[in-house]
Amino acid sequence: MTTRKRTKTELVSMHPTAEVDPNAELDTGVVVGPYCVIGPEVCVGSGSIIEAHAVILGNTVLGRNTHVLPHAVIGGPPQLLKDLGRDVGLVCGDGNIFREFTTVNTGTELGGGPTRIGNHCLLMACSHVAHDCILGDHVELMNNALLAGHIHISDRAIVSGGAAMHQWVTVGTLAFVGGLSRIVQDVPPYMIVEGNPSKVRGINMVGLRRNGHSEETIGTLKKAHRLIYRSQLTRKEALDQLETDDAIPEIRCLADFVRKSISGRQGRAQQP
Numbered sequence: 001m002t003t004r005k006r007t008k009t010e011l012v013s014m015h016p017t018a019e020v021d022p023n024a025e026l027d028t029g030v031v032v033g034p035y036c037v038i039g040p041e042v043c044v045g046s047g048s049i050i051e052a053h054a055v056i057l058g059n060t061v062l063g064r065n066t067h068v069l070p071h072a073v074i075g076g077p078p079q080l081l082k083d084l085g086r087d088v089g090l091v092c093g094d095g096n097i098f099r100e101f102t103t104v105n106t107g108t109e110l111g112g113g114p115t116r117i118g119n120h121c122l123l124m125a126c127s128h129v130a131h132d133c134i135l136g137d138h139v140e141l142m143n144n145a146l147l148a149g150h151i152h153i154s155d156r157a158i159v160s161g162g163a164a165m166h167q168w169v170t171v172g173t174l175a176f177v178g179g180l181s182r183i184v185q186d187v188p189p190y191m192i193v194e195g196n197p198s199k200v201r202g203i204n205m206v207g208l209r210r211n212g213h214s215e216e217t218i219g220t221l222k223k224a225h226r227l228i229y230r231s232q233l234t235r236k237e238a239l240d241q242l243e244t245d246d247a248i249p250e251i252r253c254l255a256d257f258v259r260k261s262i263s264g265r266q267g268r269a270q271q272p
Contacts, residue, residue: 058106059089072102078131085109093119104129168271172257176204185267200229
């Protein structure tokens with residue numbers, strides 16, 4: 001590695017084979033490996049590591065302590081044939097990991113703003129995040145997970161390997177999507193969804209326990225799952241029973257999410 005001074009106060013460790021545009025902004029302690037390509041509108045936060053052959057393009061902001069592994073392409077243009085307006089970039093928070101061959105596309109003007117990834121997310125090898133997606137904090141995409149455009153994934157949700165998601169899908173907080181699943185409708189918070197066609201299989205007990213939810217809360221969510229997905233009631237009838245004045249916040253979150261989804265287009269609340 002060679003050390004190159006980027007500004008008066010910032011030092012960057014950069015391999016001599018790396019192609020870094022002089023207009024790119026690299027903060028203190030950034031390490032750039034062999035044969036990387038970093039474009040002119042890219043900003044990389046302090047302490048980040050960009051490994052060999054990684055490519056960072058577009059109007060892209062990577063937060064502090066980001067780790068981009070070999071052959072990932074971050075900030076590439078949307079994969080679209082139709083025009084959704086100008087490219088409006090990609091904004092990523094701190095502590096994210098982009099594993100090998102991961103691809104993340106920038107957002108579009110008509111899509112509502114930049115593609116956004118929160119803090120401390122893990123995108124495993126060959127996963128894909130398309131234009132105008134929004135990921136919360138601590139989201140995990142396993143190998144080959146594929147997200148089409150305009151998808152929203154809430155905090156601490158997990159998408160298992162090989163799962164493919166239809167555009168405009170919303171995934172609720174602490175949801176778990178099983179491997180190789182075909183997701184064409186919203187995934188409710190706290191639930192496990194799996195299969196082709198995918199179905200709600202139960203509650204995400206492991207995730208709930210790992211994140212400090214009490215056994216009482218887990219038991220209440222189990223009863224809600226049975227009422228919504230296993231009883232003879234319609235969804236609306238079940239939700240009316242759940243949405244009482246003394247309902248716990250998790251039940252209110254679940255009921256509100258499901259109500260929006262069933263009133264949306266083919267089970268997708270945010271699709272126009």
